[in-house]
Amino acid sequence: MKIKSLIGLLVVVMTHSGFSQGTITFGNNLVTLKAPIFGTELDWINFGGDWANAKTGNTPTNTPAGTQIYQGAPVANFLVRFWAAPGIVTDGHLLEQGNVTSMTGSGSLAGYFPTRIVTFANLPASGIATVQVRIYDIGGPLAFGNDSSGFVASASALFQANIGTTATGLRSFSIGWLDGSTLAPYVPEPNAGSLLAICLGIVGCKKFLFGKS
Numbered sequence: 001m002k003i004k005s006l007i008g009l010l011v012v013v014m015t016h017s018g019f020s021q022g023t024i025t026f027g028n029n030l031v032t033l034k035a036p037i038f039g040t041e042l043d044w045i046n047f048g049g050d051w052a053n054a055k056t057g058n059t060p061t062n063t064p065a066g067t068q069i070y071q072g073a074p075v076a077n078f079l080v081r082f083w084a085a086p087g088i089v090t091d092g093h094l095l096e097q098g099n100v101t102s103m104t105g106s107g108s109l110a111g112y113f114p115t116r117i118v119t120f121a122n123l124p125a126s127g128i129a130t131v132q133v134r135i136y137d138i139g140g141p142l143a144f145g146n147d148s149s150g151f152v153a154s155a156s157a158l159f160q161a162n163i164g165t166t167a168t169g170l171r172s173f174s175i176g177w178l179d180g181s182t183l184a185p186y187v188p189e190p191n192a193g194s195l196l197a198i199c200l201g202i203v204g205c206k207k208f209l210f211g212k213s
Contacts, residue, residue, distance in 0.1 A: 052176065074110035080113045137153040155184060
């Protein structure tokens, strides 16, 4: 009788464990994490949005400080969704959406979204997860990727977080085209404006160092 009871208890524990759901806290306006989301980069050649130049990384004034520079303004009133998959993955299509959505603010809170504790049905109660923050331009023209919930205006880089804790690896990102194979921002090649600036810089350095072109 005792053996049957123990077996029954073990089955209950295993069943509960199998259906446990992991939680991750997301925020980009915390004491130790300031990582606003930005609009499209400016294209100085075509005087418009540089859609192919989706940037990631914090600026020198963010927390933690980074080296990225953004020319677009922080976004306002974009829908925010949170995605995750257990373990370490490199394909954003393998991530599943959490149970919470949010919105970016406006005015002084533009680029930021409220801190949310998000539950993921596909995650265990503990361990490592690959996560991503995606934003959606609801009713607007900006959509540069597609996932199971709709058209994506932009997304953070894929990064890892400990399940049950805060996703402190989140960094700023800007609106732009996403890599269709990973649903993550492209690593952009220099555009014409960047190449022109590089060339002018090289010519200027040669003149300064050698007194000739």
